[in-house]
Amino acid sequence: MGEFELIARYFTRPPAAGGMVARGVGDDCAVLDLGDRWLALTTDMLVEGRHFFAGAEPEALGHKALAVNLSDLAAAGAAPRCFFLALALPQADEVWLAAFSRGMLALADAHGCTLAGGDTTRSSAGGPLTICITAVGETPPGAALSRAGALVGDDLWVSGEVGDAALALERLRSAVAPAQAGAQCLCSTTLGPGLRRGDGALDAIRQRLDRPEPRVALGLRLRGLASSCIDVSDGLLGDLGHIRERSGVGAELLWSAVPRSPTLRAQPPEVEQRCALAGGDDYEVLFTAAPAQRDAVQTAGAAAGVAVKRIGRITAEPGCRVLDADGRMIDTAGLASFDHFAP
Template identity: 45%
Template sequence: MSSRSTPLGEFDLIDRFFKTGADSMPTNADEAIALGIGDDCALIKPPANEEIAITSDMLVEGRHFFAGADPALLARKALAVNLSDLAAMGARPLGFTLALALPAVDEVWLEAFSKGLFASAKEYSCPLIGGDTTAGPLTISITAFGAIPTGKAIRRSGAKAGDDVWVSGTVGDARLSLAALRHELNLSSEDLQQIEHRMHQPTPRLELGLHLREVATAALDVSDGLVGDLMHILKQSQVDAEIDLDKLPKSNILKKQESSIQNLFAASGGDDYELCFTASSSQREKIQAISKSLKLPLTLIGKILPKKGVEAKVYLLDASGTLLGDLQAAPFFNSFDHFAS
């Protein structure tokens, strides 16, 4: 960690928290990290016949999380959302850098933050390899690096008419948690407890991403909302899609809500960090086998269609095949989302 950009000498102590943690990290199995923390740059030695995947995500207090949020959970989420992007491309993590702006040096906060960060880094075998700290409004910016065999990255542009559309896990619980915390609806504290981790501690679907290299034609992670995110695939692949809202996988807690809320949160809630992907219908058995081996539900939710108009479109159906709406431009669901802020 460098602290050159901060005028505060006390920020040197930040190094202590991160260097100690970084030193206890497992060394990268394939030794792709030739040099970690401690010099002007980290060095990544690209593994033979692999490409490096790079992604950055920033979390800003007041924008992406509430002031006073648990620092350990924040650290875990900041890393998880980056790893989720690696998962969506089919990359395995190599390492990450952290740029951290802090309003003041708070040892208790830093201790909890670095503990959370290194716990996640260990869990996903993704070491901290560098970064920077400065004084400023609380902002956590992580850049993650991953590796993918050359040509195997799952891009957003590969979906073909006739492909199935799939999503992993369940969708909508992060949005349901947010709604409950904002008192937009009633949820028992027991129910909230069961789903709150979906909002605070998303699980990057890294293992799934690796398996999808061989079967998916396109993929992304659901960060802003399933239907809106799917539009990115449709636009880049120049196709339309139909999605059966009744098939969206929902938790038993979400299923207790009225059906319009269920569909709204599942289709457009955001912060799910599940993978939405497309695949030829000839891959269905393989995909079910992947689901079984990972013990992760993978649900067929729709179909890719040839593009009819100038703009890519998604048609929303119910189980009877009735068209509930068609969408072609962001922001999606805003008229539908009566909780939109």
């Protein structure tokens, strides 16, 4: 049983009648309808040895733990308001705590997001460090973006560049002992050979893995513009799959249009394709908008200070076709997105 089937079978229920939940399980954020405003809520957990290496640099870890939650708020077009932190710590290491909180709170301050509460406990002997954050954002009533709503004929867009985080992770994994690497979290595709070592540019892309910048400003400007939106956490194709499924549509993706860094483009083709299409951990936003909105989308990106790129379109035909520059279909059958419970 995969992660998403597990959630669908055991944890997906219709909201209780008369409750405030306007949108429940199955989107980047749940939405509470408060009448004069909507609250968007999301929760994301990071587990040592699963989402990050044991001994990971604590300041970056603090940043990333909050960033992945703010990224979900961005996908909902919600303005961050506050967050809650639940920590299971092997021990109270003050040096670690100082650095971790510094990284987390610097990002929180940058987004005006208040740490409003939480819980701290000691993990059982040898238990992993676990960080769970719940973030709360706000939108005007009815304005929250969702994965549903993509229409046939809409353009498909993505912000920034994709694939660098996965490439950095591949490099890190190849640098640690195999026994330790076996416990790491990555796309479920197997890692092929061919990563070039000793290249300084590869160190630069580590920033994309360790310190993702949530696209909050862009998300806010996509309200009323994007017909659907998701953040790219599990891989471009997998997250596009969530939009397709929730919107009941298909998609056509142009490989040559997918934005990727010069460093990624310099990799062997199969590495480049795997990282860009299925790598995950990008925390860019993937969204759809009507073709009439092309100028408005470009303006939104410019105002938010992030590049936006049109990478395909929404189709009536179900499924996802990835096309090369000559319009030929690229076989992506082996590129599964990340699933924590995949066999």
